[in-house]
Amino acid sequence: MSTEPAFKLGVSLYSYTGDFGVVMDLEDCAEDIADLGATGIEILGEGHILGYPELSTAWIDGWHALVERLGLTPTLYGSWLDTRRHLDRSMTVEEGTAQLTLDIELASRLGFSFVRPKIGVVTGDLVPDPIWSEVVERNLDLAHDRNIVICPEIHWPTSIRSQAVDDYLALIERTGTTSFGLLIDTGVFQLSHHRRTEPGLRSQLGTGDIPAFPTPPVVPVNDLRDVMDQVVYFQAKFHEIDDQLVDRYIPWAEILDVVAESGYTGWLSSEYEGDRIPYRASDQLRRQHALIRTLAPSRVGALA
């Protein structure tokens, strides 16, 4: 029985939001990821590329040298479709297409295999801006040429059984593309909501009295089985693993059961989203990876 899971473990630099630019730079983060035994590295294009959207040759060379030295594989490049850039109008298909093209090209030059466009929403229940489908379709050939899979993120409070997911699946059906698939953020399975602290900051959504964020029902992990065939990537979102190596928010055993059963061999890319206290991400990522590595072999073994 192997003690290594069939899937691969990566880490998103988003995890280090409380550290990046403060106590860690890009190289420090990459070294931390390698040190904790992960082999994949995920970035946010607009967050972690110095000089975005212009890439200097020196930066590109430094990036490739860094990941090669540490034995890391660039996994996913996070991008945005910022549909609210203008106060008086929303984003056009042409603008959206150009933004996604820009990010696919940058991701390709840096060796990534996945691009996640974070799509603006138009309703209170998070329906994506309708431009998304044409923006994606106009980029499918480019993505194919660049060996990149575009994957919108299914993120709490959107659930797996939703119009958005149905629409994403319909695009695959309609086009027959292999350059588009689902990204599941494991935060959709959260059992309760973690209230994050950010030292020294108060954060407010909206102005004055605002409607509370919708409280969706807990999404059964079982729903994941229905879409596993179209899942190309996992962001292993988590918030807090306690001193007994227990995660009270994300049901890892159940998730890993479905993942192992499906034969998934892609990435689980850790997204730490707990308290943004410097150094906490490094510690929590190690706990999460110890937890996943402890759970995974028995899940795989149960199938054998």
Place this chain on the structure above:
Amino acid sequence: MSTEPAFKLGVSLYSYTGDFGVVMDLEDCAEDIADLGATGIEILGEGHILGYPELSTAWIDGWHALVERLGLTPTLYGSWLDTRRHLDRSMTVEEGTAQLTLDIELASRLGFSFVRPKIGVVTGDLVPDPIWSEVVERNLDLAHDRNIVICPEIHWPTSIRSQAVDDYLALIERTGTTSFGLLIDTGVFQLSHHRRTEPGLRSQLGTGDIPAFPTPPVVPVNDLRDVMDQVVYFQAKFHEIDDQLVDRYIPWAEILDVVAESGYTGWLSSEYEGDRIPYRASDQLRRQHALIRTLAPSRVGALA
């Protein structure tokens, strides 16, 4: 009436002990010093020179470029006579002489004007190891050639009226040298003892039950008048300046009275020695310099 004091304000990198190598590097510290309006920079040779005791050409060039860019003057280079390096014997005059020579040469190459050897002690009441006088005397010609003044530090709990200070003054008298003088650490005037916190660390002096540190009487600032002629440098030691810009530990008004009255035009080099919490030094140094700049003009004015 000038609003600038006659003396000059510098900062010792010792101040950033809670930050250095953790949230600030040498360049960050130098930029912080320049940003707060100081013009002198003091270092610890064994602390802040990468590769000590070997200096690379790149490091030397980088140092000179850094201080020139920021308009900073290298002031004092802190060194040590580590008389307890060997378990079975103390330091020989030859070893001490070689150590001080090494540090004077390094200080000279980096453009410093003062070298402070921290001298090992041989008694419970802090009598310096008797090698000190010969070690210093053997280096006086070199110091003179290098335009460096050697200055032992008068540091709490040593007081100004002490055998150590008398012995230092006797050396000046005996040799007639201008390459040796007194460094006063303003901590000698502390009105009460600040108990420093270092997050995550417990510190213990000695093993098991040990005698408490001697509690010397408060040193009257007036004692400073007697030695001002031989004072070549001040380390402006402080611990905590509160939200009302009040220092309850160090009597700055009285100290600045004596300094201004003497016509001293040398350096006051800030040594923050309060709680070693990252970022606290930057904040406290600004408070101290605001306090000194607020107090100093009226002191000077009182003399005019």
Place this chain on the structure above:
Amino acid sequence: MPMLEQAMIQAKGFRNAGSGEERTGFEVRIRSPYYRGTWTNLIDGVRVEVDGETFPSESIVWSIEGTDYTAGDLRDSETARWPLTAPATLRVPKPGGLSVGIHDVTVALSFRMSYIPVELQPQTWTASRKATIVR
């Protein structure tokens, strides 16, 4: 890449502008509380308060990587960016500047996030600290 202070309001860069009797205002430096750099037209405004006096967004000039922007410039540019790790200097007009000493400083910074329901926008981060004017 030089590291920034953990606090949104940096100790470094808080200073009077202009010299001597000619103090024209003050500057306060902030780092972005967001987790990515943004196009500047996603910045919805900034409010600075010192010792209870409020300075509104339209009065403040931003300096990012050596380029100055009014609130209108930030809003109207199609290409300007606020990179994640580039501190922004906020230039605040105040004849006479601030007194030497310790001040209570608050900065409230708003962004429009496209991926959150519009009813819950903008998102505003507020930070406060004591900061010192040295001279």
Place this chain on the structure above:
Amino acid sequence: MPMLEQAMIQAKGFRNAGSGEERTGFEVRIRSPYYRGTWTNLIDGVRVEVDGETFPSESIVWSIEGTDYTAGDLRDSETARWPLTAPATLRVPKPGGLSVGIHDVTVALSFRMSYIPVELQPQTWTASRKATIVR
């Protein structure tokens, strides 16, 4: 110069040594709690504890900037240094290594300071933390 973690005991570098069934011990990385680098013969010893098990100074091998030192090597060298900003890796023998998961780790590190009365020496800094063995 890469920045180190604030804690004396670093999260990075805590790992088993050797591979698979051949675990021979573990490593723990520390930064110096002192405010300067020192000649290594001023290091008076280090004690490591994991989950209550104590590993004495004489059993531990130090690795500083790529060079290994026994306790005796540190003591006897006239030229070896522990630079302030260079982390030290402590190699601790323990057949089988440590289990995957969270451990209570304590490191007590002593220096001889020449400028403090000998009755008050050595000076010992002690740090404790929970640290994770990932695999």
